[in-house]
Amino acid sequence: MADSTNGVLYSTYQTPDNDFGILSGSINFTGLGSGSDFNSVIDQLVKLESIQKTRLETWKTSWQSKIKSMQSLNQRMEGIEEAAAAMDTEDEFMVKQASSSRSSTASATVSNSAKAGAYTVEVGENTKHILRSAGVASTSSNVADFAGGPLTLTIETGGNTINVSVASGRTLDQLRSDIESAVAAQAPGALEVYIENDGTESNPYHLVMKSAVGGADGRITVSANPTNLSLDYKDMALQQDWSGASTADIGLSGQFFGDKDTASIYEYVFQVSSSGSVQVGTTTFDLAVSVYDGATLLSSSTINVPADYVAGDALEVENGMFINLSGATVANGDSFTVRGFADDIDDAELGTWSGSTVSTGGNYLGTVNKTYSFTVVTSGAIQAGGGADTAVLRWTDSTGQTGTVSVTDSDQFYEVDQGVKLKLGATTLVNGDTFQVNVFAPDQQQGQDKGLAQVSKVVHSGFADQDVTAVTTANATFSYTYAGETIDITVPAGKTLSQLATMINGDDDNPGVVASVINDGLGLPNSYKLVLTGGDTGAQYQISSVSHDFSGNNFSSSGELGGGFTTSQWATNSMVKIDGYPPETDVYLQRTNNQVADVVDSVTFDLHDVGSAVITVSTDIISVKKNIEAFINMVNYTQEYIRKETKFDPDGENTGILIGNYSYYILKSRIDSALNTSVEGLVDGEDTYTHLSQIGIKTDPNAEGSWTIDSTILSNALNENPEAVADLFIENTTKESIGVAKRMFDEMKDLTDSETGTLNVLIGNYKGIITNIDKKIESEEKRIELYRQRQVERFARLEKSLAVLNAQDKAITSQIAQLPGNNSK
Structure with missing residues (x-):
């Protein structure tokens, strides 16, 4: 029995193997062998060994807090710099405002550089229509080039119809006289007629008509025009009505775009081909169309007018021209004549041009007068048929539009803008060479009820x-x-x-x-x-x-x-006079929108309705005062932070992180010095003010030296002499004075420089210290880890020994329990 028992005993006892787990990375103390929690013991030992590392980490945190403090102070000083920069020149300091005597008519926005003053703004009402022809070379130029007897020029304005008999061969000056005579006889005072010289080299003389009636009712229209002068933006007009008994009214629509390169005046002769006298819109008939350049036939075609033609509908001719007929009669063989004009693009004015010929073509389709200025921006040789270089010209017109034209072929016209074309002779284009082209539209000034x-x-x-x-x-x-x-x-x-x-x-x-x-x-x-x-x-x-x-x-x-x-x-354009300019009666400044920003420097006039308003530009004392207050508040905000960060607290709870830091004290001193010293360049007895204290700005010893503002004193000074107050803050080059805002700006710019600024240099040094601390912490962490490993190995051996002893103890106890005499009865 005993053998059997012993066999069981020894079969269950196991001696710990040699690979029990001595390697510390895999050791896990269960406490089963010893009854002790060695993990906790090791943790406590490591914690005691880590005291130096903890000290280093605390030290690092301290330096990091100092850096954070300096970064915050830098931001505050940059705030002072920004506030100072906003008021260190006269334009910035002297905030301007604009008020209107009649804001429903006009108001204004201003920048600080605007000069104080009052400006009268008159928004036109019932402005008079001014119609201007394209130009001719001289007042003696033939402007009525047609065959046969006198034809009629029909002008309508202000409810009046004026028929002017025009003989062939009349000059510009004679035509002016003919119109004046007809006005005097048929509608006295209805129209003012004169000749204008625009001063250009190419075709400078223009016939001008100005209505006597203002507003839309005074618009001048020319329904029949036998002259060589385009007097309608459509660039076409009835030259001669029916030659026979036809009664159908003739209308024109569209916008003529026949090319100037083909003819400056196109003459369209329309002749009825029908079975006799027929009703328009009832019986079909043809209109034979013959197009002439003077006596030269350019082309011919036929327009079929069907029996179901709707009176008034457009019949397409060519080049943007449409005619329409009323529902009356037309007779076989009767004819009428329409002129299409391509005379609104002048020859080029060559300026600095060194190349060969510049030819203009096309037909201007715009509705305002313009000058196109061309500059060669990419030089190159151009030749007939192309194949050489591609030269580029940039154009800018007088309304501010711009574009480019690429040229390769000297035989080709190139599209520019709004129907304008150019052709350049074979040449080498030189960078920077310039020329100009003037284009014309009849409406020099529109008749408007409101000048908006x-x-x-x-x-x-x-x-x-x-x-x-x-x-x-x-x-x-x-x-x-x-x-x-x-x-x-x-x-x-x-x-x-x-x-x-x-x-x-x-x-x-x-x-x-x-x-x-x-x-x-x-x-x-x-x-x-x-x-x-x-x-x-x-x-x-x-x-x-x-x-x-x-x-x-x-x-x-x-x-x-x-x-x-x-x-x-x-x-329409806006129509306005500023302080009576332009001085000419019934003539206005024109702008494409309801703002005028280029007459008075730094003042933009906003137009709202007809009438007159006085715009007063003055210094905005309230805003100036707010800027001064914001500047001083920024100084106090910064100084308060310096005091907090360098504060001594006997109890130690609120002591500043940078107590005793000499740099902070120096910075505070330099900020105070920029404000409390007299302004260099200002002289006592000559200048009204030389110190900030004279306008109510000073330190308060009862408020830890904070800067305070006596609002009443400052307001009085600004109201009495804002320029003298400004001199305390700005750089005045005339007086060669450096005011406190300029002085403070220079100080802060220097002190916050990213490389040489006081705090940025210290921050760089402190970051170096932190780098060294990090190295020491890293070294400590390695040492502590080795220490932990040694302790783990040490206690692992102890655990193993205790486990062996514990097993032996259990085995002996078990054997003793089985000895004779210890058996239970």
């Missing part, structure tokens, strides 16, 4: 609905000219009125025109109106013509603009 800038708005005569009926039953093109640029839109068959508006608005080439559909509410077959509205104010942003070739469903193509459209609102 507004957008162009044109309205169609109307359509049956907006979402059901198609505007065209076949694929077609809708075109409009805006700001001298023509936009073409392809319209698929079946599109409705609202879909057409959507296509116009979504067109990638749309320059800003907005299309909309309105219902006039009258319930008529034409109650739905397509409206085109320009996106920009100013006379140059006119919607000047509209056309389409829609078929079916009667989408009208009549109207003064063509395409069924008439002008609802002209695009």
Whole structure:
């Protein structure tokens, strides 16, 4: 029995193996062998061994806190620098304000550099229309070049119709006299006529007409014009009415763009070919069209007028010209004549040009006078047929628009802008060479009820609905000219009125025109109106013509603009006089918007309504005072921080992190010194003020030396002599004085320099100290880890020994328990 028991005993006892786990990285003290938690013992030993590391970490935190403090102080000093920079010059210190005697008419915004003063702003009311022709070489130039007897020039203005008999061969001066005589006889005082010399080299003399009636009612229109002078932005006019018994009224629409390079004046002769006297819109007939340049036939064509022609609808001729006829009669063989003008682009004025010839071509489609200035920006040789270099010219016009033209071929005209073209003779273009081209539009000054800038708005005569009926039953093109640029839109068959508006608005080439559909509410077959509205104010942003070739469903193509459209609102410039300028009666400064920013330096006048207002520019004392207060508050904010960071607390709880730091005391001293010393360059007895204390700014010993402002004293000083107060703060180059704001700005700029600034140098040094501490901490961490490993190994051996002893103890105890005499009975 005993053997059997002993066999069991020895089979269950295991001596710990040699690989018990001496390697410290895998040792885990369970306490099972010894009954002791050696992990806790080792942790406590390591903690005691880490005292030096803890001291280093505490030391590092202290330096980090000092750096943080210095960074915060730097930010505050930069705040002083910023506040000082905002008031260290006269323009910055002397904050300006503008007030208006009639803010409903005009107001103004100003910058601090504006000079104090009062400006009278007069926004025009019922401004008079001034119409100016393109130029000719001299007052004796022939401006009535046509064959046959006298023809009639018909002028309408202010409800008056003036018919001027013009004989062939009349000079510019004679034409002026003819018009004056007709006005005197038919509508005395209705029109002022004179000749103007614009001073340019090419065609400087212009015929000018000014209406006597102001506003839109005084607009001058020329319905018949046999002269060589374009007097309408459409660049076309009826030269001679029917030659026979025909009674159909003749209308013109569109905008003529025949090329100047072909002819300066195109003469279109329309002759009826019919079965006799026929009714327009009832019987079909043809119009034979012959186009002449003087006596030279340029082309011929035929226009068929069908029996179902709708009176007033546009009949396309060519080059943007459309005619329309009323529903009266025309007779076989009768004719009428229309002139198309391409005389609104002058020859180039060569300036510094060193190249060969510059030829102008095209037809200007804009609606305001301009000068295009060209400069060679990429030099190069150009030749007939191209193949050499590509030269580039940059152009800028007098409205501020700009662009470039790339030229390679001396035989080719190149598009510039708004219908203007250029051709350069074979030459080598030289960088910097310049020339100019003047272009003209008849409306020198529009007749406006209000002298305010507004957008162009044109309205169609109307359509049956907006979402059901198609505007065209076949694929077609809708075109409009805006700001001298023509936009073409392809319209698929079946599109409705609202879909057409959507296509116009979504067109990638749309320059800003907005299309909309309105219902006039009258319930008529034409109650739905397509409206085109320009996106920009100013006379140059006119919607000047509209056309389409829609078929079916009667989408009208009549109207003064063509395409069924008439002008609802002209695009206009603002009209204003500033302090009586311009001095000429009825002549105004014109701007494309309702702001005038380039007449008085640093003052922008905002125009709101007609009338007169006085704009007063003065120093804004309240704002100046606020800036001074903000400056002093920033100083106090900084000084308070310095006091907090260097404070001594006997109890130690609130002692500043940088107590005893000499740099902080120096910085505070330099800030105080910038404010409390007299201003260099200002002299007692000569200058009103030389110290800040004289205007109520000083330190308060009862408030730890904070700077205080006596608001009453400061306000009185600013009201009595703001310039003298300014001299305390600004740099005055006349007096060679350096005020406290300028002085403080220079100090703070120096003290906060990223490389040499006092605190930035210290921060760099402190970061170096922290780097060294980090190295020591790293070294300590390695030493402590080795210490931990040694302790783990040491206690592992102890654990192993204790486990062996414990096992032996259990075995002996078990054997004793099994001895005879110890068995239970």
